[in-house]
Amino acid sequence: MSTETQELQAVKKESLFSKKNKRLVTDPLSDNNPITIQVLGICSALAITVQIQQAIMMSLSVLFVLIGANVIVSLLRKVIPDRIRIIVQLVIVASLVIIVNEVLKAYAPDISEKLSVFVGLIITNCIIMGRLEAFALANKPGPSMMDAIGNGIGYAWILLAVAIVREIFGSGTINLEGLGIGKFQLFPEAFYEMGYMNNNLMILPPMALIVVGVIIWIQRSRNKALIEEH
Amino acid sequence: MKALKKLIDNKLKPHFEEGGKLKRFWVVFDSLDTFAFVPGHTTKSGTHIRDGIDMKRTMMMVIIAMIPCLLFGTWNIGHQYLLGIGEITSATPLMDMFWSKMGWGASRILPLLAVSYGVGLGIEFIFAGIRKHSINEGFLVSGMLIPLIMPADISLWMVGLATAFAVVIGKEVFGGTGMNILNVALTARAFLFFAYPTKISGNVWLMGNEGDTFIDGATGATAMGELANTIGIDANSPATEPIRSMFTDGSVYSFWNQFIGLEPGSIGETSALACLIGAAILLLVGIASWRVILSFFAGGFAMAFIFHTFAANDFMGVEPLHQLMMGGFFFGMVFMATDPVTAAQTNTGKLIYGFFGGLFSIMIRVFNPAYPEGVMMAILFMNVMAPMIDHYVIQSNIKKRLKRAAVAA
Numbered sequence: 001m002s003t004e005t006q007e008l009q010a011v012k013k014e015s016l017f018s019k020k021n022k023r024l025v026t027d028p029l030s031d032n033n034p035i036t037i038q039v040l041g042i043c044s045a046l047a048i049t050v051q052i053q054q055a056i057m058m059s060l061s062v063l064f065v066l067i068g069a070n071v072i073v074s075l076l077r078k079v080i081p082d083r084i085r086i087i088v089q090l091v092i093v094a095s096l097v098i099i100v101n102e103v104l105k106a107y108a109p110d111i112s113e114k115l116s117v118f119v120g121l122i123i124t125n126c127i128i129m130g131r132l133e134a135f136a137l138a139n140k141p142g143p144s145m146m147d148a149i150g151n152g153i154g155y156a157w158i159l160l161a162v163a164i165v166r167e168i169f170g171s172g173t174i175n176l177e178g179l180g181i182g183k184f185q186l187f188p189e190a191f192y193e194m195g196y197m198n199n200n201l202m203i204l205p206p207m208a209l210i211v212v213g214v215i216i217w218i219q220r221s222r223n224k225a226l227i228e229e230h
Numbered sequence: 231m232k233a234l235k236k237l238i239d240n241k242l243k244p245h246f247e248e249g250g251k252l253k254r255f256w257v258v259f260d261s262l263d264t265f266a267f268v269p270g271h272t273t274k275s276g277t278h279i280r281d282g283i284d285m286k287r288t289m290m291m292v293i294i295a296m297i298p299c300l301l302f303g304t305w306n307i308g309h310q311y312l313l314g315i316g317e318i319t320s321a322t323p324l325m326d327m328f329w330s331k332m333g334w335g336a337s338r339i340l341p342l343l344a345v346s347y348g349v350g351l352g353i354e355f356i357f358a359g360i361r362k363h364s365i366n367e368g369f370l371v372s373g374m375l376i377p378l379i380m381p382a383d384i385s386l387w388m389v390g391l392a393t394a395f396a397v398v399i400g401k402e403v404f405g406g407t408g409m410n411i412l413n414v415a416l417t418a419r420a421f422l423f424f425a426y427p428t429k430i431s432g433n434v435w436l437m438g439n440e441g442d443t444f445i446d447g448a449t450g451a452t453a454m455g456e457l458a459n460t461i462g463i464d465a466n467s468p469a470t471e472p473i474r475s476m477f478t479d480g481s482v483y484s485f486w487n488q489f490i491g492l493e494p495g496s497i498g499e500t501s502a503l504a505c506l507i508g509a510a511i512l513l514l515v516g517i518a519s520w521r522v523i524l525s526f527f528a529g530g531f532a533m534a535f536i537f538h539t540f541a542a543n544d545f546m547g548v549e550p551l552h553q554l555m556m557g558g559f560f561f562g563m564v565f566m567a568t569d570p571v572t573a574a575q576t577n578t579g580k581l582i583y584g585f586f587g588g589l590f591s592i593m594i595r596v597f598n599p600a601y602p603e604g605v606m607m608a609i610l611f612m613n614v615m616a617p618m619i620d621h622y623v624i625q626s627n628i629k630k631r632l633k634r635a636a637v638a639a
Contacts, residue, residue: 195385195387196387197388197426197428197429199425199426200424200426200427201421201424202425204424206424213403
């Protein structure tokens with residue numbers, strides 16, 4: 001009896017923007033970043049960060065799917081039988097991904113073409129399954145949504161940072177045509193005449209891995225708590 | 231000499247030591263000081279048998295071994311340039327215009343050396359300062375190797391960028407000298423190879439001043455750049471006759487020309503002879519492992535022999551020894567594969583490491599026309615594999631001994 005009342009009180013006190021819930025959003029941004037700390041979702045980070053517009057679209061798609069899936073699974077968490085929970089989660093994620101894919105095809109056909117299979121592969125993105133398993137199945141929809149926003153943005157800023165480095169040095173432009181903004185030439189022609197060349201390695205996936213590695217390096221050297229003991 | 235030492239120790243040193251004004255430059259002072267004078271400190275605990283050869287002297291030996299390659303490369307750049315503009319022909323005695331060739335070569339190589347050492351040592355100084363250790367001598371050799379494996383017409387800023395990339399990503403992230411997985415100089419070259427493929431693809435390396443006109447037929451193509459054109463065409467077909475004729479005796483890519491190094495190519499790697507002199511020095515002073523060199527050669531020869539036997543196209547059909555004279559095979563074998571840090575450490579491991587290094591060098595070169603030279607890729611690949619080779623060598627040894635122990639018991 002006494003435990004029940006405690007739980008009830010806790011429910012009343014816990015507002016959506018409590019300190020604990022805010023941490024759900026801020027933690028994944030740096031200290032518990034899905035890409036740089038948990039090393040999840042690396043494949044898409046390597047594949048679609050050649051251009052900034054692709055990274056933006058990919059981040060938005062993942063954010064949408066992550067929020068949707070987390071909230072829905074959290075709502076259904078008491079109904080889903082434990083044994084088939086992975087299949088149920090997959091169905092939910094897959095439905096959301098199909099929605100995203102169709103919307104992209106309709107409104108941003110250029111980017112959709114460039115993202116090709118990687119939108120479909122959001123279904124297998126480890127971040128989404130990881131958050132569903134680790135968080136949504138055990139928490140209420142409110143915190144689940146906060147968790148999804150935090151992880152989605154944590155994923156997005158790494159993608160953007162990598163894409164900015166790769167596009168500037170790899171292509172020498174910032175191409176936002178797919179978003180209807182236009183294409184900017186970053187280096188004046190005179191630069192190229194003097195012998196400057198775009199770095200082709202930046203366009204190749206290995207360089208994305210190295211850029212992510214450098215971000216991890218900087219992050220760990222700033223935050224001593226992340227350094228493992230050997 | 232003593233007076234100079236006294237002056238440095240008494241007048242200069244205090245400024246750099248703890249509490250001095252220039253404390254932050256201690257690493258710089260220390261490295262320059264120990265360059266000139268043997269460090270005064272001795273072992274503090276217990277007795278050890280010590281060899282007089284420390285890292286600095288090892289590095290100096292390797293640099294001495296590279297001098298033949300450097301000098302020949304300097305001369306050869308000038309030679310190729312004068313051939314290109316038609317100042318001399320292949321019939322002119324080689325020693326003619328010796329100093330103008332050396333001068334032209336030096337005007338290309340010295341800036342490359344300066345950039346490579348400047349950037350590399352600069353980064354080493356910064357990291358030594360941050361990590362508070364004295365500066366390691368590891369870059370002395372890498373800084374010399376990097377210009378030697380560059381084409382002569384490469385832009386200086388590209389060399390600087392590649393050096394920075396190689397030192398930071400290839401070495402410092404792993405913990406600095408002695409911790410690196412990949413050969414630093416080859417990392418720099420691989421960076422350029424993928425970043426600016428048109429500049430370093432190895433097909434055409436003809437350089438000159440602006441406004442120079444090159445005579446007809448002086449394409450500046452390397453031997454392998456030419457041979458890559460024969461891939462996909464049957465061996466001995468009439469279409470590739472002009473290319474085949476370049477490799478017969480007395481032509482530009484004849485066996486002896488390639489052995490001595492009278493061909494276009496990266497600065498230091500054209501001459502197998504100069505590399506062999508370097509190998510002799512390294513083996514004499516006991517720095518390079520003969521196991522790596524020998525097995526690397528055997529691996530390359532085996533692959534070249536197999537290709538020669540099947541000879542599906544003219545590239546495969548090159549005589550085995552002639553195939554090995556081409557490109558950077560010898561340079562890679564002597565100076566890159568033997569790098570004691572990145573090579574395998576066990577004796578059996580060194581044999582395996584070298585053999586497959588040589589084998590893959592020739593295989594990549596012949597099978598993949600996009601990479602006219604396979605030595606770089608093969609050595610980097612074997613660098614990555616070296617720890618695994620060592621692991622299995624050690625495990626098999628443990629197993630063998632356990633078996634013996636079990637029998638004895």
